[in-house]
Amino acid sequence: MEDCLFCKIIKGELPGNFVYQGKEIVAFKDTHPSAPVHVLIVPKKHFADLLDAEKEDQALLGEIQLLAAELAKQLKIDKAFKVLVNNGRGAGQAIFHLHYHLLGGWKS
C-alpha cells in the first residue's frame, strides 16, 4: 500500500533490520524497542489491523503465531516472551499495517 511505512520496508524501499524474511511474512527489529528483544512480525499482505483480516487469512495468522514461537527460540527468549497485537490508536497501534510484537529478554 502506498504511504505505508511497513509496506516500504517489506519492498526494500526503506531499511529494516530483518531477523526473518519468508514468503508471506517478515520480521524485523523495532526501532524503538520496549523490551531488550523487540521484534515486529509482519505479514507482507497489507492489513490495516486484525479487523481487516478475513477467513481466507486464517492460515497466515496461524503461521504468524508459529513463527513467533520459532523466532523466540532463535532469539533465545523462549523461556519468557510475549506476543502482542495492538489494534486501534487507543490501544497503542501507531502503524496501520497489522503487526505482532514479539517481546522478551528481560532479566530473570
Add this chain to the structure above:
Amino acid sequence: MEDCLFCKIIKGELPGNFVYQGKEIVAFKDTHPSAPVHVLIVPKKHFADLLDAEKEDQALLGEIQLLAAELAKQLKIDKAFKVLVNNGRGAGQAIFHLHYHLLGGWKS
C-alpha cells in the same frame, strides 16, 4: 489434562463466565481482569504454551486470531483492543494452558 484449571473449565467441572463456546475454542471472562473488558480465548486442546503448538495447529491458532477480532466487535471494544499471549512464568503466564488475552474497553 488432569489438574489443569482451564481444562476443568472447558469440561464444565469448574464454572466459567463464557462469552463464546465453539467446537475447538472457548472464551470466558478473566476472573482478575486487568482491563475493563478482559476475556481469555482458549483452545480446548491442551497446550502448555505457544512453544507446545505444532504445524498441525496452525489453523487453530489462526482461528483464535480471527475470533479475537470477532469477539472484539461483539463486545464493542473493536475501536481499541489488544490480543496478548504471555509465554513462560517470567512473561506473566500463570496458567499453563495456552490462552490469549483479549483486552479493551478503556475510556478514550
